[in-house]
Amino acid sequence: MTFTSDSASTSFSSAFNYSTQPGDVVSSSIAVFKSLSVEDQLAVLWYAYTEMGRSITPAATGAARLQFAEGLLQQIKQMSHAQQLEVMRDLAAKRNTQFSRSYGVLGINTKLAFWYELSELMVKGIVVPVPAGYQISRDGSQVLSTIIGLDFGQQITVLRKVVSDMGIDPFAD
Numbered sequence: 570m571t572f573t574s575d576s577a578s579t580s581f582s583s584a585f586n587y588s589t590q591p592g593d594v595v596s597s598s599i600a601v602f603k604s605l606s607v608e609d610q611l612a613v614l615w616y617a618y619t620e621m622g623r624s625i626t627p628a629a630t631g632a633a634r635l636q637f638a639e640g641l642l643q644q645i646k647q648m649s650h651a652q653q654l655e656v657m658r659d660l661a662a663k664r665n666t667q668f669s670r671s672y673g674v675l676g677i678n679t680k681l682a683f684w685y686e687l688s689e690l691m692v693k694g695i696v697v698p699v700p701a702g703y704q705i706s707r708d709g710s711q712v713l714s715t716i717i718g719l720d721f722g723q724q725i726t727v728l729r730k731v732v733s734d735m736g737i738d739p740f741a742d
């Protein structure tokens with residue numbers, strides 16, 4: 570047996586062993602999140618941020634990697650609220666735009682830092698707010714409360730996965 574298949578089966582079986590453990594909640598949260606409408610995905614991200622805000626801040630502040638997202642954030646700041654919403658919808662819907670392609674080349678932590686910064690800009694009133702009466706779907710509220718109930722490391726795992734799947738990777742076929 571080659572080294573490669575050996576180590577592959579090791580990681581597979583350890584994933585299998587954890588299948589009744591919280592890892593299940595993490596992967597089902599990711600699956601449910603991806604099945605949501607684009608609107609609900611954005612709303613769930615926002616509400617997750619409002620719940621997690623205090624725990625994220627120390628980890629995310631001073632993230633030097635934000636410099637790689639600076640151009641995109643500057644563009645967002647120049648846009649109308651309607652355009653800002655359109656850009657976020659394009660990212661979540663994986664619509665092939667210049668913005669989605671620029672986002673796609675960012676590293677995962679930079680993508681997280683980008684969304685974190687957007688939330689901060691929302692708090693400051695620079696980025697379009699979620700409408701006060703926005704009605705989130707049942708699946709959306711369920712996945713949101715699941716995410717809120719996860720420990721911080723699991724929350725990061727879910728968030729990394731969902732934001733890394735947004736946008737367009739210009740180098741993928």
Ligand code: 45D
Nearest residue numbers: 608611612614615618628629632678681682684685687688
């Ligand atoms: O009109 O670098 C709707 C660590 C409805 C450490 C809408 C980290 C219609 C390393 C679509 C709802 C890994 C900890 C409008 C970093 C409608 C490191 C509007 C982690 C207007 C960075 C919706 C960082 C809108 C982390 C505007 C965990 C929605 C960062 C906007 C987490 C939603 C960041 C936004 C999160 C959500 C950011 C902007 C969760 C942003 C969420």
